[in-house]
Amino acid sequence: MSALTGRLRRQSRKITSPRQAILEILRKHPHPLMSKEIFAIMPKGQCNLATIYRTLHLLEKMEIVKRFDFGDGAARFELVGEGDDGHHHHLVCTRCAAVVEIEECFLREMESRLAAANRFIAVTHKLEFFGICSRCQKRPG
Amino acid sequence: MSALTGRLRRQSRKITSPRQAILEILRKHPHPLMSKEIFAIMPKGQCNLATIYRTLHLLEKMEIVKRFDFGDGAARFELVGEGDDGHHHHLVCTRCAAVVEIEECFLREMESRLAAANRFIAVTHKLEFFGICSRCQKRPG
DNA sequence: TGAGCAACTGCAAGTGATTTGCAATTGATC
DNA sequence: GATCAATTGCAAATCACTTGCAGTTGCTCA
Secondary structure, eight states, X not given: OHHHHHHXXXXXXXXXXXXXXXXXXXXHOOXXXXXXXXXXXSOTTSSOHHHHHHHHHHHHHTTSEEEEEOSXXXXXXXXXXXXXXXXXXXXXXXXXXXXXXXXXXXXXXHHHHHHHHHTOEEEEEEEEEEEEOXXXXXXXX | OHHHHHHXXXXXXXXXXXXXXXXXXXXXXXXXXXXXXXXXXXXXXXXXXXXXXXXXXXXXXXXXXXXXXXXXXXXXXXXXXXXXXXOOXXXXXXXTOOEEEXXXXXXXXXXXXXXXXXXXXXXXXXXXXXXXXXXXXHSOO
């Protein structure tokens, strides 16, 4: 935690109580969270929703959090580990939104191949898997 | 084209002029198009924007078009070929939005692996590559 | 310790993509 | 050509997210 606040301070950003609260929630919930969810988890009145959006934006730019897109129109964020670039993927249940983190990613090689073949540089990718989890398979609907 | 209208008719959907116009535009532009773009391409007053949204929704449900998400907040649609499921990926320039279609997809095997390992069924995936195209590399900014 | 100030925050209004209620219109069927 | 459900246009409503602005609050430095 102090490492994070250190990074903030180094860029002359302030350690405010909303920011601490947001980081704390992200640390306690090692899952992709939407701004709205962070807001709901947080004790009433501790911080404005707009501030959560602004903070997440800042933390993303500082590479302290990573943004994920599950295609439902709401961005989700996860804390990035020390020395990690946060790159990984998920398997998401389309019924209940349960999320499984996926470690392996063998697409780096394909990135370079695509970059060379199409004269692109700085190629990255976004990949998410979707399906129906075992619990939801048993439920009707 | 008649194959498409046939599919519409079979589900007791009507072949209306807005729908024909939309399908025609998608056929002429084999690239992912946003609703807004389809609206702009279409001769003024030929069809309402809301109708485009509704039509694309319907066509997607009927698997006549496929939805893609480039992470910029606007959905894009492509016509799906006959007998094809439309599954493929793109390499998108983050500066000028140029799009390269990517045929190969070797993730089907990984899908089954993930499904088995996590007890999911009906696993699919969304994958897009992003980078900077050669033209944009030469421009400042 | 406290003055000074840039960085922050809350609030409310604004965006931009997409959806929806409803009354008028229009294909498809007979 | 009548009939009727499917469609459309229009305007208002959503939803996630952003922004202007005036009032706060961490940090720095004397």
